[in-house]
Amino acid sequence: MIKIDHLSKKFNDNVVLDDISLDIKKGDVVGIIGPSGTGKSTLLRCVNRLETPERGTVTIGDKTIDLSEKKPKDLLYLRQNTGMVFQRFNLFEKKTALENVMEGLIVVKKMSKAQAREIAIEQLKLVGMAPWANHYPKHLSGGQQQRVALARALAMKPQILLLDEPTSALDPELVGEVLDVIRKVAAQGYTMLLVSHEMNFIRHVSNRVIFLDKGHVVEDGTPKEVFDHPTNLRTQEFFRKMN
Ligand code: ADP
Ligand code: MG
Numbered sequence: 001m002i003k004i005d006h007l008s009k010k011f012n013d014n015v016v017l018d019d020i021s022l023d024i025k026k027g028d029v030v031g032i033i034g035p036s037g038t039g040k041s042t043l044l045r046c047v048n049r050l051e052t053p054e055r056g057t058v059t060i061g062d063k064t065i066d067l068s069e070k071k072p073k074d075l076l077y078l079r080q081n082t083g084m085v086f087q088r089f090n091l092f093e094k095k096t097a098l099e100n101v102m103e104g105l106i107v108v109k110k111m112s113k114a115q116a117r118e119i120a121i122e123q124l125k126l127v128g129m130a131p132w133a134n135h136y137p138k139h140l141s142g143g144q145q146q147r148v149a150l151a152r153a154l155a156m157k158p159q160i161l162l163l164d165e166p167t168s169a170l171d172p173e174l175v176g177e178v179l180d181v182i183r184k185v186a187a188q189g190y191t192m193l194l195v196s197h198e199m200n201f202i203r204h205v206s207n208r209v210i211f212l213d214k215g216h217v218v219e220d221g222t223p224k225e226v227f228d229h230p231t232n233l234r235t236q237e238f239f240r241k242m243n
Contacts, residue, residue: 007056083153
């Protein structure tokens with residue numbers, strides 16, 4: 001239901017993604033791991049066209065989009081059908097938690113304020129942030145801000161959720177609350193691409209794990225296969241260094 005085909009991206013001479021193709025089933029939670037600088041963020045950013053690759057398409061639902069072209073219509077489709085959560089929460093500082101979640105519904109989905117508010121409150125409840133609806137980001141902890149960012153992404157009812165190291169900017173004691181919310185969202189059947197350094201979390205929340213190295217998928221299997229029986233030397237070395 002989500003298909004990435006022949007995705008290639010380089011920055012100058014630095015080939016970051018080298019002809020990557022992936023088929024992702026509806027409801028799959030795909031954990032993406034690999035050394036730093038290996039193209040994990042770039043992969044997510046190309047899928048929703050925050051970066052423009054030289055080549056590649058993404059198919060979401062029954063629509064295939066050429067990511068190397070800059071068609072405003074395609075961009076709108078991607079904004080409507082993908083949700084992204086970043087390492088740094090990227091909330092609008094001048095908007096309350098509620099207004100942050102409402103924004104995309106009003107601007108991208110063209111909903112009325114009343115309708116947007118209703119959905120936003122529902123999503124804030126899901127992430128346990130309804131009591132903070134009228135707070136500004138600067139008055140929220142990092143974990144709370146990230147939960148609002150998740151609510152904002154979910155409110156759009158994206159066909160795919162892209163999470164780029166959603167806990168790595170958090171103080172250790174705040175990681176758990178965000179992981180709990182992601183686990184809950186995953187259990188609702190959302191399709192997700194999840195980049196994280198939290199290997200234990202990836203192992204338990206994903207049903208598929210991909211190891212990316214030097215622009216290639218070098219490992220692709222169930223968490224058990226990839227973590228317990230990696231076939232690639234680079235992957236084995238990566239895990240050895242982590243322990
Ligand atoms: P990861 O998320 O796996 O750590 P990234 O996707 O952020 O890796 O980066 C992959 C490579 O692309 C790195 O070598 C990085 O320096 C390079 N890169 C990423 N973004 C840019 C950019 N905007 N301009 C130039 N090089 C970039
Ligand atoms: Mg990254």
